[in-house]
Amino acid sequence: MARQEYYRKNYWLITLFVVLATALFIIALGLAKKYVRNVIENEFVGKKVDVLEQNIATYNDFFFNKIPEVSFYQGYLDSTTATIYADSILAKYSFVNRIVFFDVHIGHSTSGLSIHPKLVYEFTRDHLKGNIIYDEKENEKLDLRVADDFLGMAGKLDEFIGLADTSRSINNDEINKFFYTILPEKITYMNIPRKEDIKVYKQFEEGNTHHVSIYEHDIFTYYIDPKEIKLENNHPELYEQIEIKPLFYSTLDTDPDLLTTESPLPGALAAYKLYFTSKRSFLADEINRRFLPFALLISVGYFVLFIIGYLIYRNVSFNNRMFQLQYDFVNNLTHEFKTPVSVIKIAGNNIRSAKELKEDTRKHYGKILDEEADKLNNLLNTLLSFTQIENKSIKLKYEQVVLHEFCENIVNSYKIRYPDFHLHYLIKDVSTFYTDRVLLGSVFQNLIDNAYKYSEAQKRELKITIFKQKKQIMFKFVDKGIGIPKNELVNIFKKFYRVKSQYNQQGSVGLGLAFCKELLMFMNGDIQVTSTEGKGSTFLVTLPYAE
Known part of the structure; x- marks a missing residue:
């Protein structure tokens, strides 16, 4: 409940940010529009001097020169x-x-x-x-x-x-x-x-x-x-009409949309004035033209503000996601450790409290202790190896790997471990190649474990095909498991990420595929996946080939 309240507050904060940013955007546009309108109306009064000088230029030439x-x-x-x-x-x-x-x-x-x-x-x-x-x-x-x-x-x-x-x-x-x-x-x-x-x-x-x-x-x-006098309007964007009127002319037009201003003429023209008129609707085009750069600038600012807000939100969401992943990781890791430790403790108590142990009972408890210890060891090795690979603190140990022997050993070990798991392999046109045997074994182990874990009991089957393609060697893992939703495919190689399903209810650290990805990148390789829900998944591992 606490976490739901936390996210709900986040959404209210985002909504408030959007509302305030939009309100500021609208207010800024309104103020900019008002400013441009005032500038245009002031120019309507002020620029008449330019028009006057332009139109009496011929009179001045006549008076002062001719x-x-x-x-x-x-x-x-x-x-x-x-x-x-x-x-x-x-x-x-x-x-x-x-x-x-x-x-x-x-x-x-x-x-x-x-x-x-x-x-x-x-x-x-x-x-x-x-x-x-x-x-x-x-x-x-x-x-x-x-x-x-x-x-x-x-x-x-x-x-x-x-x-x-x-x-x-x-x-x-x-x-x-x-x-x-x-x-x-x-x-x-x-x-x-x-x-x-x-x-x-x-x-x-x-x-x-x-x-x-x-x-x-x-x-x-x-x-x-x-x-x-031949009138010339050198500010057509401001003045809709320019006329010469008697000095004491006064318009009878009371239209509130009409703007007027005037300028007296000099010298022998003094009985007349230059009379300027424009409707506000006429000036609207010039207002909009000059307002456009302001609107674009404000829009860019609004867009930048939203980008910043989005980046902050994404960062917060990422941190929340990382917190949740780490929280789940700690819980799952605790569960993964707790289960083997509990089993070991129970087996130890049984051995200690028993007055005598039969041979088959001793072997049974010995097997339990050995398996649980292996689980703990594998988990710790995975965590340690992941950290070493991320920090580039290990070096590749190249050796010649005989593929048939390598696959046979893995298949035989899993047949003993999972008798109900149908595991097959096929090698085409390649027998050996140089690589790090241990790291390659870790990739196989994680992909095989996932194929078994995420398959229904009657469909636990995996086929491994190895073939060469140009200068690369390909490892194709095809299972008949539950498949992966399309919207989850981009996330499955992320550290601590787990696909939500009933098969993950027993606990999963969320490191398996991420570990495979890191391993293969460290080995200059790659891994890709295709999947159909309910039909299975195909993982294609690619590594550089060298004989």
């Missing part, structure tokens, strides 16, 4: 060169839908500096060659909105000339302040004058009339449509 090209012409753009320049912009930048070019004259007047437009051109994709919308000679009135752009830049130039320091170059702050006007959907730019021109302009402003020349100056107004 617009300043106007200054390269130093105010000498005419209708032809202005057309070429405007055409290059309209062809490359889809968000620029109209360009107005002011061909400006700067000179001296009674009031000081004179700034006025000579010609004004308008360029569109429909009229790439440009339309003249103002000509000074025609005394036309300039459109009020166009006039505001010009007057604004003329005022900035006049202010700049008044403050300009001709001893140094113009810095970036001055360029941004006086030569750009940036409004929502519109940029006005005036070319930066040379230092010599600035000196002349200051003289005009101061009333110096020595200079009567007229100076050329260029002003461009670019009309921007942010909705025409």
